[in-house]
Amino acid sequence: MTSIGVSAFYKCTALSSVEIPEGVTDIGNYAFQSCTALTNVEIPEGVTYIGGAAFGYCKNLQNIILPESLTKIGTTDYNFNNEGTFSYCESLTSITIPKGIKEIPEYTFSFCSNLESVKIPKGVITLGAFVFGGCEKLVDVQLPASLKKIDRCAFINCKSLKNLDLPKNIHNIYDETFSGCTSLENITLPGVTWVDTFAFASCTSLKELDLSHARMIGRNALSNCSSLTNVKLSDSIETIGEGMFDGCSSLTSITIPKSVKTIEDGAFRFCSGLNEIVVDEENENYYSSGNCLMERETKALILGCNNSQIPDDVKYISSYAFSGCESLAEIVLPSSLTSIGAHAFSRCKSLGDVVIPSSTRYIGDYAFSECSNMTSIEIPKSVTSVGSYIFTGCSKDLIVYAVLNSAAAKEAKYEGYTVKSIGEECEIEGEKYQYRLLSDNTVEILDYMGSSAELTIPNEIDNKSVTSIAADAFSECDTLTKITIPDTVVSIGNTAFYKCSNLISVKFPSSMENIGRAAFSQCKNLTSIEL
Structure with missing residues (x-):
């Protein structure tokens, strides 16, 4: 046989x-x-x-x-x-x-x-x-x-x-090669130049990793390496992929090499221990400011950490930028901010009350989900688009201050949270307004709820001077043809009269100090401005 x-x-x-x-x-x-x-x-x-x-x-x-x-x-x-x-x-x-x-x-x-x-x-x-x-x-x-x-x-x-x-002739680590090796503490990779997706995912005992020769590292390659405290990246790596460091909760510091050209959304999501973000000064695409990772061209904030102070020129906060920053207690959002991405502040369990600036137009899905310490958030009328479940998992005591019937107010009510008006309502000479009291005991008009053609804005509300018109306060009021602004007003917010498509004439007072960005943008019939 x-x-x-x-x-x-x-x-x-x-x-x-x-x-x-x-x-x-x-x-x-x-x-x-x-x-x-x-x-x-x-x-x-x-x-x-x-x-x-x-x-x-x-x-x-x-x-x-x-x-x-x-x-x-x-x-x-x-x-x-x-x-x-x-x-x-x-x-x-x-x-x-x-x-x-x-x-x-x-x-x-x-x-x-x-x-x-x-x-x-x-x-x-x-x-x-x-x-x-x-x-x-x-x-x-x-x-x-x-x-x-x-x-x-x-x-x-x-x-x-x-x-x-690993022998020096091993150049590639393929998909999930060591995924789930939960006791792996030490691995040497002397010749590795390519690390594929999920290669070391859930290696929960791995504390240090030298990837200084790896030119490519795939998405989620190190996800849920919860004990990882130190990782060395190659000076030739160009992309940090989605979820690459997802759930690396012991990582306290990250240095972005000069070669990096792309950092994908969620690359560092739920890195709850991250306290320091460093970018090589020679990097042409990214820089660090206020302990935040910033993209040069777009002014987008890509990544924040527990010790971040958001720079004044930030336009966008990217998806997952602060997700899982469990020690982040306070944020001040700048007046330049226009968009907050999905999951941007999710699981920021120490985060206190938040005020969204009037420049902001969009808040993404789950943006503030599981912020269990947050008891109030103020969302202005300028936010015209919101994602789903932006507050899910927050404290049941959370109060959402918003313009009534706005997209943010509707979403908060759908999720079961208390919604209160961001200001008070009043009626003057048959015209309805929503307003709030400013710190100097003057009034800012937040919203106009009338339908007049010719309107003179009141100079007083509740015996207090009207000094400011908030962002989007009169936006898309297509009945307005003529408006007179009182001499008490010194400031008009961004897009305050945006798309008032039938507005023909505006009279400004001599007291006016600031007219915001796109305040009268796309008022296509505006022919007369009196300054």
């Missing part, structure tokens, strides 16, 4: 031991698969090939010695069931690979849940996908210098693996 054919003893569930005679050279695919009582196998010298899934699901197989004559471990034809030669041999504790093997193919020892030690000889060039995936007790693996490729998920969920030295 020279060979044992495909599925020759498949599911012989009472078979407890096998002695293969001399002269056999090939053991076919599935030859002893699911022989669940099999505990010992003696494979003689002369066997050169063991097929795919040949001993798969032999759950009680404790001892198997591979002969030095073995030169190839096979795979199944299609591998729809993720089956390898010894996959699911749950009682196997150690294995020695013969010197003639050049490749250990995909799934060979996957889900050998009690496998603790593997000896891989010099000469092995490739470890296939999932080759040790799910070997939860694997502690000891010595990788030979000959190794050139470790394929995707090769060590996924090897939860006991603590230390690993």
